[in-house]
Amino acid sequence: MKQQIKIKKRMSCVSFVVILILMTMAAPLRLQAQAEDIDVRFISPQHDAIWIGVKKIEVRVTGVKPEYLRSVAVYLDGKLVKEFNSPPYRLKYNFGQVPKNRKLEVLVRRRNQRSIRREIHSYYLDDFQEVNVLQVVVPVAVMDRRGNYVSNLKKEDFIILEDGVPQDISYFSKSGKSTFHLCLLIDISASMRDKIQKVKEVAREFLKQLMSKDDKSIIVFFNHEVFEDSDFTSDFNELDNALAIAFPYGATALYDAVAYGVRLMKPIIGHNIIILFSDGEDNSSAIDPYTIINIVKRSNSVIYSIGKKKYMNQYDQYQELLRKISFSSGGITFFLDDVQDVQKTYQKIRKDIQAKFLIRFSPRDKRKRNRFRKITVKLRNKRGYKVRTMKGYYY
Structure with missing residues (x-):
């Protein structure tokens, strides 16, 4: 009888050890399962966008409980901006007044597991500058004698000149069709x-x-x-x-x-x-x-001013x-007697935006001279029509 009790005790001890081992093995398995489901992403700012001024930097980590994380660190261009020990992983950051090529990284450190790293980039500005050299964008509004917008013109109706020299139109968007x-x-x-x-x-x-x-x-x-x-x-x-x-x-x-x-x-x-x-x-x-x-x-923008x-x-x-x-950009200026007039003004601006033709051309003279280049837009055989557009650009 005593021997039977001892055997039962030994079996109980063995069972306890087995359960303990299984629990110890299960913990990493749970962490591994969480690791497979974890999702780390930047909510703001947007990837492949221009980062300028004060913006919100926000990281979202899902698929894992915060207690399984050691820290969430945000880096800008390789330098630590802030390290978080608990959510929300959010801060305001001033990117400055001049657009630059930037890289944001987040490093999520997990307990007893490898870290997770994600990164996003601002828009690569050199690409923009190169396109600027090759393509000049000219929004154009055309009105008849009565001040009504003209919308039925074709690419062949337009003549565009840079410093008096005719240019080839490489792209043309009909009125109201451009994003x-x-x-x-x-x-x-x-x-x-x-x-x-x-x-x-x-x-x-x-x-x-x-x-x-x-x-x-x-x-x-x-x-x-x-x-x-x-x-x-x-x-x-x-x-x-x-x-x-x-x-x-x-x-x-x-x-x-x-x-x-x-x-x-x-x-x-x-x-x-x-x-x-x-x-x-x-x-x-x-x-x-x-x-x-x-x-x-x-x-490079059409500017509407309301004062x-x-x-x-x-x-x-x-x-x-x-x-x-507004004049130099091809826009319009509005002066209001009362704030109640702002609704009519915005309607006029909306109508003007939707009436615009969009013309692109590649300048014949691609040498950078750092000077103002005058743009003139004319119409073929369309007497009495008035054209409004930008006055020129610097290059």
């Missing part, structure tokens, strides 16, 4: 407190009516600073969320905002549009009026500057 990149610059200085809600409502409806699935937009706010909380996107919900966060305060850095928008669009080839809304003159920019005009002359109508000779310099900004 675009749009930058919406919205003033949120303190003076906008009683206007911002209306402006946001109209901007929201404007984007919804204008954009197709192939168009991309970005919203940039400015007061005494310039900032944006999203990348170029075709997702209307993302743009809607960006509009919702605007809260007016501070002074007005109008020139800085325009310069920011121009630099943001500069590396992008295609139909580029900037729409500026501000209710007052600049009182906070680091850039002076002379400099901003020179920056705009080097822009406040002057009374009793107020804002003369401000209004003249807005006119120059």
Whole structure:
């Protein structure tokens, strides 16, 4: 009887050891299973996009519990930006005012297992610069004597000249058929407190009516600073969320905002549009009026300016500057009596954008001279039609 009890005890001990071994073996198996299911990706910024200004860097790690992770580290161009010990893996980062070739990496360190590394890159700017040399993009609006947009023209109807020399048209898009990149610059200085809600409502409806699935937009706010909380996107919900966060305060850095928008669009080839809304003159920019005009002359975007109508000779310099900004780019300037007029103004801008023809040409003179090249667009046998386009470009 005693011997039987001893045997049972030995069997119990053996069973306990076997169970312990199985549990020890099972733990790595669970971790291995989790390792196979783990997904690491950047949510923001977007891969193959332009990273400029203050942007959100966000990493999402799924398929594994946070307690199985040692850390999540974010690197920019090989340098540590931040190391996280728990979610969310999110931060704001200022990429600067000038677009550069950048690389973001995330290193996910797991307990008792190899690390996982993922990376994304900004758009390779040298490719853009090379295309810039080979292709010049010219958006063109044509109107008849009554001020109606003309939409039934063909490639053969257009003549394009650079410094008076005819150029061969390499690409032609009919009116309303070209996709675009749009930058919406919205003033949120303190003076906008009683206007911002209306402006946001109209901007929201404007984007919804204008954009197709192939168009991309970005919203940039400015007061005494310039900032944006999203990348170029075709997702209307993302743009809607960006509009919702605007809260007016501070002074007005109008020139800085325009310069920011121009630099943001500069590396992008295609139909580029900037729409500026501000209710007052600049009182906070680091850039002076002379400099901003020179920056705009080097822009590759059509700029629409919406400002406040002057009374009793107020804002003369401000209004003249807005006119120059839009005129040189082939855009239009609007001055409003009341913020309620902004809806009609956005409708006019939408109509103008959708009426544009898009012409591309490869300049005969490809030598870089760092000078302004004048562009002229004419029509064959179309008397009484008025052509509006960019005045030229620097190369």
